[in-house]
Amino acid sequence: xxxxxxxEAHRELIGEFRRRFPLFDGIEGQFGEHGExxxxxxxxxxxxxxxxxxxxGACCVVLDKTPGTTAIAAxxxxxxxxxxxxxxxxxxxxxxxxxxxQRVKVKPGNFVYEYQGVWEEYPHLFKLKFLGDDAWxxxxxxxxxxxxxxxxxxxxxxxxDLGAFERSPLDRLLDLTTCGNNSLIRNAVLVQMxxxxxxxxxxxxxxxxxxxxxxxxLARFLPWGFIGHDGALKPNDPFQLVGExxxxxTSVPEDLALACSRADPGTKTVLVDGAxxxxxxxxxxxxxxxxxxxxxxxxxxxxxxxRLLKERDCPVWHMSADExxxxxxxxxxxxxxxxxxATIRAADVRxxxxxxAVECNDDVLQSAATSLERIAEMIVDxxxxxxxxxxxxxxxxxxxxxxxCCFGVGVDSMGDLQTARDExxxxxxxxxxxxxxxxxxxxxxxxxxxxxxxxxxxxxALLSILAEHDGTLAVAAxxxxxxxxxxxxxxxxxxxxxxVPVSAFGPSDEFDGIVVAAWPNERRFTRLKNxxxxxxxxxxxxxxxxxxVLRHQARERARSRSNRLDAEQxxxxxxxxxxxxxxxxxxxxxxxxxxxxxxVLDHPVFRLEERIARRQGTRPPVASSGEESRExxxxxxxxxxxxxxxxxxxxxxxxxxxxxNKGDNAKLTSALASTLxxxxxxxxxxxxxxxxxxxxxxxxxxxxxxxxxxxxxERWKPAxxxxxxxxxxxxxxxxxxxxxxxxxTVAGWLGNPDRIGPGDYxxxxxxxxxxxxxxxxxxxxxxxxxxxxxxxxHQTAGMQLSRLILGELRGRLNExxxxxxxxxxxxxxxxxxxxxxxxxxxQEYPAGQVNRLIWSADSVF
Numbered sequence: 001x002x003x004x005x006x007x008e009a010h011r012e013l014i015g016e017f018r019r020r021f022p023l024f025d026g027i028e029g030q031f032g033e034h035g036e037x038x039x040x041x042x043x044x045x046x047x048x049x050x051x052x053x054x055x056x057g058a059c060c061v062v063l064d065k066t067p068g069t070t071a072i073a074a075x076x077x078x079x080x081x082x083x084x085x086x087x088x089x090x091x092x093x094x095x096x097x098x099x100x101x102q103r104v105k106v107k108p109g110n111f112v113y114e115y116q117g118v119w120e121e122y123p124h125l126f127k128l129k130f131l132g133d134d135a136w137x138x139x140x141x142x143x144x145x146x147x148x149x150x151x152x153x154x155x156x157x158x159x160x161d162l163g164a165f166e167r168s169p170l171d172r173l174l175d176l177t178t179c180g181n182n183s184l185i186r187n188a189v190l191v192q193m194x195x196x197x198x199x200x201x202x203x204x205x206x207x208x209x210x211x212x213x214x215x216x217x218l219a220r221f222l223p224w225g226f227i228g229h230d231g232a233l234k235p236n237d238p239f240q241l242v243g244e245x246x247x248x249x250t251s252v253p254e255d256l257a258l259a260c261s262r263a264d265p266g267t268k269t270v271l272v273d274g275a276x277x278x279x280x281x282x283x284x285x286x287x288x289x290x291x292x293x294x295x296x297x298x299x300x301x302x303x304x305x306x307r308l309l310k311e312r313d314c315p316v317w318h319m320s321a322d323e324x325x326x327x328x329x330x331x332x333x334x335x336x337x338x339x340x341x342a343t344i345r346a347a348d349v350r351x352x353x354x355x356x357a358v359e360c361n362d363d364v365l366q367s368a369a370t371s372l373e374r375i376a377e378m379i380v381d382x383x384x385x386x387x388x389x390x391x392x393x394x395x396x397x398x399x400x401x402x403x404x405c406c407f408g409v410g411v412d413s414m415g416d417l418q419t420a421r422d423e424x425x426x427x428x429x430x431x432x433x434x435x436x437x438x439x440x441x442x443x444x445x446x447x448x449x450x451x452x453x454x455x456x457x458x459x460x461a462l463l464s465i466l467a468e469h470d471g472t473l474a475v476a477a478x479x480x481x482x483x484x485x486x487x488x489x490x491x492x493x494x495x496x497x498x499x500v501p502v503s504a505f506g507p508s509d510e511f512d513g514i515v516v517a518a519w520p521n522e523r524r525f526t527r528l529k530n531x532x533x534x535x536x537x538x539x540x541x542x543x544x545x546x547x548x549v550l551r552h553q554a555r556e557r558a559r560s561r562s563n564r565l566d567a568e569q570x571x572x573x574x575x576x577x578x579x580x581x582x583x584x585x586x587x588x589x590x591x592x593x594x595x596x597x598x599x600v601l602d603h604p605v606f607r608l609e610e611r612i613a614r615r616q617g618t619r620p621p622v623a624s625s626g627e628e629s630r631e632x633x634x635x636x637x638x639x640x641x642x643x644x645x646x647x648x649x650x651x652x653x654x655x656x657x658x659x660x661n662k663g664d665n666a667k668l669t670s671a672l673a674s675t676l677x678x679x680x681x682x683x684x685x686x687x688x689x690x691x692x693x694x695x696x697x698x699x700x701x702x703x704x705x706x707x708x709x710x711x712x713x714e715r716w717k718p719a720x721x722x723x724x725x726x727x728x729x730x731x732x733x734x735x736x737x738x739x740x741x742x743x744x745t746v747a748g749w750l751g752n753p754d755r756i757g758p759g760d761y762x763x764x765x766x767x768x769x770x771x772x773x774x775x776x777x778x779x780x781x782x783x784x785x786x787x788x789x790x791x792x793x794h795q796t797a798g799m800q801l802s803r804l805i806l807g808e809l810r811g812r813l814n815e816x817x818x819x820x821x822x823x824x825x826x827x828x829x830x831x832x833x834x835x836x837x838x839x840x841x842x843q844e845y846p847a848g849q850v851n852r853l854i855w856s857a858d859s860v861f
Contacts, residue, residue, distance in 0.1 A: 009583030014327050016580050017045035020052070023080055027173060030206040031072065031339040033810065040076070041340050042327035046319065046574060047073045048080060050295045051189075051269045053575040058289035060275060060296040060309050062563075063319040064346035064532055066507055068339030070273035070297045071201035074191040075218060077269055078246040079207075081188035083174050093184035094144050097242060104128075104147040107180040108166050111157035112150060131156045146179040149242045169221040173207060182223040183243035187233050187263075190292075191249045192256050193273040194679055195226040196658065198249040199236070201339065226250060231258025251679050253277055253284035260292045268292040276638065279305035285312060300530040303559075315573050318563035321347040336508045345510065346532035355529065357541040357549040358465070360457040368399055368445035369544035371438045373605045378435060380604035387427045388435060393612050394420040395442055402449050403542060404482050404518035406459040407489035409450040412481055417446055458540045462515060465538060466495055471512025474498040476505070476528060478520045479855075480686050480829075486517060502528050503641075503855055504822040508812070509533040519545040522552060523613070523640070524855075529556075551606065622843055629844040632851075633673040637833040639819040641855045643684070644845045645673035648752035652683040652692070654832060657805055668802040676838050683805070684853040686822065686829035695827050696797035697790070706793070713756055713786035715779065716764050719771040720749055739766035756794075757787035801825075820853075 018025055028039050043063070050059055051073070063069070082089075098104065100117040106128075116127035116136055125138040131153060139162055146162060168180035178184065191198065202222055208215035225235040225245025233248045250256050260268060270288055272278050275298040278285050288294050289312075296314070298306060306316050324347035325331060331348035334341030372395055379385045398420055401413050424439050431439075466473065475490070477483035480501045487499040498511075502520045505528055513536040519525070529537065539549050565573075567581035574581070632644035645651070650670040657666045658681050676682070685692055698706040723730040727747040734741060741763070749755060758764065761784045768776040776783070808823040821832040831853055 010326050012583075013576075013580045014042055014045070016576060017042060017049075021045060021048055021080055023076070023083060023174070026175075026209060027207050028210050029208065031068065031204075031341065032337055033204045035338045035341075036335070038334065038338065038341065041324075041334075041344055043319065043324045043343070044073060044076060044340075045326075046323065047295065047297070048077055049574040049576055051077045051271065051293065052080070053293060053573075055266050056289060056291050056293060058285070058294040058296070058309075058312075058314045059573045060298055060306065060314050060316040061319060062298045062300055062302075062306065062316060063324060064343050064350070064507075064530075065297055065299055066339050066342045067197065067273075068201045068205070069343060070191060070193060070271055071198050072205060072339060073297065074189050074198070074247050074249075074271045075202065075205070075207075075222060075224075077271070078189040078222075079174060081269070082185065082246060083176070085186070085188070086174075086176050086178075089184050089186060090145065093181075094141075097183060098144070098147060098149065103131075103150055103153070105150040105152060106157060106162050107146045107148060108168070109155075109163045110152075111155055111159065111163065112152050113157040115147060128157065130158055143179075145177065145181050145184065148181045148183045150239070151241065152239070169216050170223075172209060172212075173215075180221075182235070182237070182240055185223045185243050185246050187244040187246060187248055187268070189247045189269050189271065190227065190256060190259055191247060191271045191273065192251065192253060192277065193249050194251040195236075195249045196655075197273075198224060198247070200658075205339070222246065224248070227252075227255045227259045229255055231255055231260075231262050233259065251277070253281040253288075257284040257287040260288045263292070265291050266293070270294045272296040274298055275302045275305035275309055279308040282308065282312060285309070285314075289314070301527045303526075315565075315569070316563070317565050317570065317573060320564075321350040325351070336510050342507050346507070349510070349532040349535045352535035353529070353532065353537075354535065355537045355539065355549070355553060357539050357546045358461050359546060360461055360540055360542055362403075362449070362457065362542055364445050364449045364452070365399065365403055366543055368395075368442045368449070369542070371442040371445065372396060372399065373544070375435055375438045376605040376608040378432070378438075380607055387430055389608065389612050391420070391423055391427055391431075391439065392608065394423055395439070395446070396609075398446055399442075400478060400518050400520075400545075401482060402446060403458075403545065404478055405485065406462055406517060406540075407486075407493075410482075410485045412485075414450050417443070417450060458517070458542075461540050462517065463493070463495070465515055466497065469513060472510075473513050473515065474500055474505075474509075474511045474534070476500060476502045476514050476516045476520070478502060478518055478524075480504070482517075503820065505531055505533055506819070506821065507531060507533070512536070513538065515540065519548050522548070522609070525552060547603070551603075622845055628847040630847045630850045631842045632845045633842045634839040635673055635676060636836045636838075637820065637853075638836045639833065641820060641831075641833060641853055643673075643853055644850045646850050647672070647674075647842070648748070648754065649673065649851045650754065651676075652801070654681040654683055654805060657802060658809065658832075666802065666806065668798050668805070673838060676835050678835055678837060680835040681832055682835065684831045684833065686831055686853075692801050692825070692827055692830065693794050693797045696800055697793040699827075700793045700796055701789075706790075709786045709789055710756075712779075712783060713790045715776055715783050715786075716757065716767050717749075719767050719773040719776050722771050722773075723767075734766060734770050737766055737770040739763060739770070756790050757783075761787070805830075 024040050024042070024045065028037055030037055047061060050061060098115050100115065102115045103112055104115045105112050112131060113128035114131060116129050118141065119125040119127050119138050122138065124141050126141050126144060127136050127138050129136040143162055146165070165179065168178060170176065170180070171178055199219060202219035202224060203217050205218050206215050207218060223235065223243070223246040225233060225248045227248050227250035228234055229252070233244045235243070235245045248259070250259070256270065260270065270292050272294065275296050278296060296309065300318070310316055324343060328344055331344050334344040336342045336345050372392060375388065375392060379388050398413065398417050401416065402409055405413060421443055424436070424443065428436055462475070475486060475497065477486050477499055478501070483499050483501045490497070490499065502516070502524045509531070511534040514528070514534040516525070516537060516539040519539065519541065520528070539545065541549055567578045570576070570581050571578045630646055632646050634642060635645055636642045650672055653669045653671045656669060671680070683692070701709065720730065723733045727743040727750060730750070731741060731743045731746045734746070749758060764780050764783055765777065768780060804825045805823065808825065812821070823830045823832060833853065
């Protein structure tokens with residue numbers, strides 16, 4: 001189609017959206033805490049059409065959604081339904097909502113009366129009795145909507161009339177007359193997402209009639225609420241006794257399914273934020289889809305979860321960039337800061353997206369890669385080769401990290417090579433001689449590369465690109481550690497530009513181009529590309545990396561072909577006639593021509609990579625025989641990362657800062673792994689051994705003074721250890737001296753290295769007497785003061801850290817969702833991650849892996 005025909009086709013489709021959803025034409029909004037006023041993008045018309053289709057059933061829409069897309073779609077869908085259903089709601093309320101003798105408050109003044117029903121002699125009037133008085137007055141029956149049931153008794157109504165009527169914001173927005181009475185409203189939309197997240201988006205979103213400058217955020221007047229564990233709908237307003245929330249949220253698929261089962265079939269529309277949770281509870285998916293209309297909004301990188309939904313016969317529509325951009329005359333007018341604009345900007349970037357491999361050579365690294373690939377060929381079809389897989393994964397990780405060291409290999413990277421060498425020595429007796437020989441060849445080549453220096457051609461290529469490029473450029477690194485090394489090296493050469501770990505790119509970023517210094521692995525590269533934060537990505541690639549880039553491009557082409565739906569397939573999903581969709585489907589860009597060189601998609605090394613990825617995606621490797629280990633608990637986080645937390649490791653929990661409306665009064669708390677729950681937000685320091693609270697506390701007191709006072713504060717611990725072996729023995733010794741404490745309490749004193757002092761200061765004296773420590777007995781007051789001083793410093797540090805986190809989170813609503821979020825704090829960078837699951841049982845894991853954030857794909861090449 002030519003340009004004029006495309007514009008005409010878009011105009012006809014938008015005309016159909018206008019007919020079905022007139023709300024779009026009458027309102028505009030601010031989508032974010034600091035957003036500019038903008039129109040509602042027409043791509044929401046596709047979502048609302050899918051939601052509005054009558055009858056039970058399911059579909060999945062895949063697009064570059066933000067953490068606010070599903071919430072905004074749910075609220076728009078609820079408003080559209082409210083406009084449509086309002087006449088029936090009024091009639092039902094007038095007939096059934098109020099009973100004689102019931103206390104009611106009159107909107108908008110909230111004066112309280114006792115309802116006496118319709119005046120029989122004058123049926124066009126109803127009667128209200130004054131509280132504590134026999135007097136009553138009659139009022140027009142049309143004003144019954146201004147009455148709302150209440151338990152309140154103040155302020156008492158004694159006026160001669162009901163007071164001046166004011167249209168509520170909801171009335172003005174939808175051109176209704178609800179009189180501000182949410183009790184007449186019935187639920188229309190159920191949404192699967194955390195209740196707090198829906199609240200944050202509602203608080204950050206303003207919808208107003210066009211031309212109206214001042215309007216309240218949706219959270220102030222939209223009747224929203226949540227779904228209880230029994231499936232019951234509960235208003236967010238605790239004083240609302242009658243009526244239902246127009247939109248109700250839950251993060252638990254089982255609760256969502258219960259709410260659907262309690263409602264009549266086909267009466268609810270259900271929106272799900274992301275495919276991940278529902279794909280892991282397919283019974284809930286089946287129950288919801290069989291009873292109500294279900295629409296899942298997913299991101300392009302949820303490929304495995306989308307596959308599970310497809311196997312459930314759920315139609316999956318990957319919305320094209322052209323479809324997202326319907327009606328957009330100037331995509332540059334939208335911003336990434338906007339909860340809806342970010343999707344438009346991403347689609348605009350995706351239209352221009354291009355990936356190139358910049359060919360480089362390094363004979364030494366290539367020889368190491370060749371040896372490792374030979375091993376992959378030797379074991380590709382063999383069973384019971386987990387030991388070889390693990391060794392290969394370590395060495396491939398070292399290979400790609402060396403590949404990224406354009407300006408010389410760092411000490412940490414050489415340490416990884418030594419770890420791999422030690423692992424080979426431990427496993428050598430179990431491995432075939434040919435495998436051992438090739439492993440030794442690879443290690444020798446990597447040692448030469450590390451000692452002699454590698455990356456000459458990559459360094460030249462990178463510096464050449466930086467010199468030629470006049471736009472905003474970023475360098476993507478495999479990990480936070482290699483990003484730090486690259487950043488320092490480039491800074492030494494006078495190059496000042498962002499060097500960012502691949503996992504740290506977020507939806508609010510935007511660059512003219514990204515240079516990927518080394519192949520980061522398929523999963524991470526796919527996520528980077530799907531973020532659509534730069535139209536041009538260049539991968540600096542040695543031959544073994546270029547093979548992966550070409551494979552990625554071939555798979556993307558195949559995926560693109562299989563993901564497309566034509567007008568005939570889309571029409572029943574959206575309930576839109578084919579004639580509106582057919583011209584649009586023909587405007588989708590042609591599939592890229594494959595490169596001249598034929599790509600082998602089933603190379604043995606690729607099969608090895610996928611095998612290791614599946615294993616590591618299931619669970620992390622436990623400690624092997626002879627390896628130093630620690631007992632730890634596995635905590636999985638959304639976004640492809642996890643942590644192995646020891647018994648006494650405490651993490652800062654950010655729920656109060658993120659979920660509440662307390663503003664600067666929100667507090668930072670901490671929790672052990674055993675007390676974490678699904679959907680908790682926790683904080684990990686991105687680098688360094690000391691956690692933030694100790695780091696800030698040391699700055700408050702001074703490092704030397706902190707160390708001195710901390711040593712005094714912990715003076716009671718050696719005395720405690722001298723009382724016996726194990727918590728039970730020590731507990732009995734303490735009980736003999738009058739100190740009754742449970743074994744778990746004593747275990748906490750013994751095992752938690754961060755424990756400053758016992759909960760009760762008097763326990764110090766009891767410990768001193770039980771252990772016969774006269775020096776501690778004499779110094780007990782000094783120890784108490786030291787404990788108090790350290791605790792005070794940590795408390796102050798907690799408040800300071802809370803302020804830093806709140807400052808960073810403001811304006812970043814776009815990034816707070818299932819994906820990890822990187823914060824830049826004054827004391828370093830930190831990851832905010834959301835708990836997906838906590839494994840109850842602790843196991844022995846490698847000591848070097850505990851108490852830090854680990855990316856599931858970090859060791860997969």
